Amino acid sequence: MSKYSMHLLVCGGTSCKSQESDSIAEKLKMEISKQGLQETVQVIMTGCFGLCENGPIVKVMPDNTFYIQVKPEDAEEIVEEHVIKGKRIERLLYTDPETEKHVEDSKRTGFKRKQIRIALRNCGIIDPEVIDEYIARDGYQALGDVLTTKTPEDTIAIMKASGLRGRGGAGFPAGLKWEFALKNEADQKYVVCNADEGDPGAFMDRSILEGDPHSVLEAMAIVGYCIGADMGYVYIRAEYPLAIARLKIAIKQAREYGLLGKDILGSGFNFDIDLKYGAGAFVCGEETALIHSMEGNRGEPTLKPPFPAESGYMGKPTNVNNVETLANVPVILLKGADWFSSIGTETSKGTKVFALAGKINNVGLIEVPMGTTLREVIFEIGGGIKDGKKFKAAQTGGPSGGCLTEKHLDTPIDYENLVANGSMMGSGGLIVMDEDDCMVSIARFYLDFTVEESCGKCAPCRIGNKRLHELLQRICEGKGEESDLVRLRNLGDVIKDTSLCGLGQSSPNPVLSTMENFPEEYLSHVVDKKCPSGVCTDLLEYFIIEENCIGCTACARACPVGCISGERKEPHLINPDTCIKCGACMEKCKFDAVILK
Amino acid sequence: MEKIKTLIDLKKIRDEKLFGLQIREKGEGAENRVQVKVAMATCGIASGAKDTMEFMAEALEKRGIEAVVTKVGCMGYCYAEPTIEVKLPGSEPVVFGGVDREKADEIIEKFIKGGELVDGIIPVNYETIDLKE
Structure with missing residues (x-):
């Protein structure tokens, strides 16, 4: 049906475009017309292929040939050799770094992709509101298998062997x-799914629940069977209305099929699931606070032990797992522990879903094997930094984590490495920052969040974080002193050591890690009273660029304090001592001569 | 819906409903239809995926193209929402980003009717695990 028998796909991602992919496409079109093939071969620009370090990319369809680092002058050869004679051009082929062989057919030879979707296996593939589509993708098979052929102990042994964390x-x-x-005996036990995703910039769990709700329900039933519970709850924030709606549909359908309810698949095992709504407090992601909130009490944490496995919801043994953890469970049971533990690093198995956000070209949801480096995530999947700016840092773990910098770009991402570098895995938010971001204000931003979200139960978190925030505020306003840096660090350590729950114990991380990685930035704020990235407005000065100023006097007339001087048709000058930083001059200037720096 | 009573019944349903069109459209020749998937997670809907989906469904019907339009979850390309995946009979699926009504119209006229690719293609950069051993 297509009039075209061949397509040349030229990457039009930002990074490739900056390396003349536009003119590669033009040249290819020209060469094709020259050969009179414009009716059968189509050249098209596509979105980012994600392999930006190897760009510009040209992919030939239908034979799946993948050319890298193509230059406009290669166009003629591609058309003459490949399009006409059907010969691949060896020197432009992608080389597999492991086998050191050219990858000819990017599809058939198992062209290694950076992303493997396990937790997200059905997202974007099935209709989340139709249970049959989930079943057709082997849904509920793991549950059926476990119920009919395995004991709870067997199943737990598989999960332990898989290394899922x-x-x-x-x-x-x-x-x-x-x-x-399982070991804590009781007349009633509960399974809880923690869907209280609260990190700024994180949306992994929401996407799983919206795209594949049954995977979580199936896993909860499996957990129920393993620990001896017949009731499960999904604790989900009311701010996720679509996820809630799809979960409700999924629960209804699973009940209608008898995959939830009494005597599931004739095994005698009963299990049902209900929803509990949270009001969106960050601290309720902490499991003890979550359980108190489920019980109708204030969402405040309590000391562990007792752990929920001993005394959880309604004082009964309760197992709490996060959405993404659960989404992995059915696959592990279907494909086996060995398969799962073959992916990832020594201590961290499987994949991790990250929500890529910030100054990155391909903002999105990705799933990569543990051990993938930050460089691969940002430059080979994320499409690099926006507007060709320089990478500065990436925050993992949200307000509980820390930042990774250029020197960490090649560190494999796993639980241990992140902690060793002053950050943490967290739930998977990954916010990328470029040279225009001020690390002191970033730290202050995260503390804004923590101060707002602290439940106030323990003094170190309630008072300590507030003081920490005040210190940072002073520094951003140019009122900080060098001794404040010592106080920041000391106070941060005390909060970490003495807070009641994970929220307080991790809240100083953004401050401590930015201080560790960007000490010079803190110093210039407190000593020189300058913000090197030009973000902290109180530390900036208005300045007139001589070359751009034509001496129209518009700024001087607008200045309410008369601090701008200069003759007509001569460059003007702002006196920083009397300037009140109102910005009126910048607004009036039509020649972009007034800048903040 | 009838209850599934045993694991064997469950496997039967799985095999009967072989992933694909039979689930959505019963009957012969289902594989000869055009399949359109619209990413409809919160992010997609916020960018206008509902409108895209409605338009696709209506326009395809009006123009007499046998097609099935389905909503699916997040495909991961937040930077290019609304995203849709189009699979022409007998060929590999193609993902398009930034699909508003105008783009959708172009996709129908050029790609679905004529097999001609249009701007806005997103190369799929992940592999999804195969559950079948």
């Missing part, structure tokens, strides 16, 4: 958690 942040081994709950 909690994806909510701290990375506690899931199988071990289940074992604790």
Whole structure:
């Protein structure tokens, strides 16, 4: 049906475009017309291929040939050799770094992709509101298999062997958690899914629940069978209305099929699931606070032990797992522990979903094997930094984590490495910052959040974070002193050591890690009273660029304090001592001569 | 819906409903239809995916193209919402980003009717695990 028998796809991502991919496309079109092939071969610009370090990319369809680092002058050869004679051009082929062989057919030879979707396996593929589509993708098979052929102990052994660790942040081994709950005997136990995703910039769990709600329900039933619970709750924030709607549909359909309810698949096992709504407090992602909120009490944490596995919801043994952790469970049981543990690093198995945000070209949801480096994530999947700016840092773990910098670009991302570098996995928000971001204000931004979200139960978090925030505010306003830096660090350490729950114990991380990685930036704020990135407005001065100023006097007339001087048709000058930084001059200037610096 | 009582029944349903069109459209020749998937997670909907989906469904019907339009979850390309995936019979699916009504119209006229690619293609940069052993 197509009149074209061949397509040449030229990458039109920002990075490739900056390396003349536009003119590669033009040249290809020209060459094709020259050969009179414009009716059968189409040249088209596409979105980013994600392999920006190897750009510009040209892909030939239908034979899936992948050319890298193509230059406009290669166009003629591509058309003459490949399009006409059907010969691949060896020197432009992508080389597999492991086998050191040219990859000819990017599809058939298992062209290695940086992303593997396990937790997101059905997102974007099935209709989340139709249970049959989930079943057709082997949904509920793991549950059926476990119920009919495995004991809870067998199943837990598989989970332990797989090495799956909690994806909510701290990375506690899931199988071990289940074992604790199994061993605590009680007349009633509960399974809880923690869907209280609250990090700024994180949307992994929401996407899983919206795209594949049954995977979470199936996993919860499996957990129920393993620990001996017949009731499960999804604790989800009311701010996720679509996820809630799709979960409700999924629960209804699973009940209608008898995959939830009494005597599931004739095994005698009963399990049902209900929803509990949270009001969106960050602290309720902490499991004890979450349980108190479920019980109708204030969402405040309590000391562990007792752990929820001993005394959780309604004082009964309760197993709490995060959405992404659960989404991995059915696959592990279907494909086996060995398969799962073959992916990832020594201590961190499987994949991790990250929500890429900030100053990155391809903002989006990605899933990469543990051990992938930050460089691969940002430059090979994320399409690089926006507007060709320079990478400065990436915040992982949200307000509980820290920043990774240029020197960490080649560190494999896993639980241990992130902690060793002063950050943490967190739930998977990954916010990228460029040279225009001020690290002191970033630290202040995260503390804004923590101060707002602290439940106020313990003094170190309630008072300590407030003081920490005040110190940072002073520094950003240019009122800081060098001794403040010592106080920041000391206070941060005290808050970490003495807070009641994970929120307080991790809240100083953004400050401490930015101080560690960007000490010079803090120093210039307190000593020189300058913000090198030009973000902290109180530390900036209005300045007239001589070359741009034509001496129209518009700024001087607008200045309410008369601090701008200069003759007509001569460059003007702002006196910083009397300037009140109102910005009126900048607004009036039509020649971009007034800048902040 | 009838209850599934045993694992064997469950496997039967899985095999009967072989992933693909039979689930959505029963009957022979389903694989000869054009399949359109619209990413409809919160982010997609916020960028106008609902409108895109409605338009696609209506326009395809009006123009007499046998097609099935389905909503799916997040495809991961937040920077290019609304995103849709179009699979022409017998060929590989193609993902398009930034699909508003105008773009959707272009996709129908050029790609679906004529197999001609249009701007806005997003190369899929991940692999999804195969559950079948």
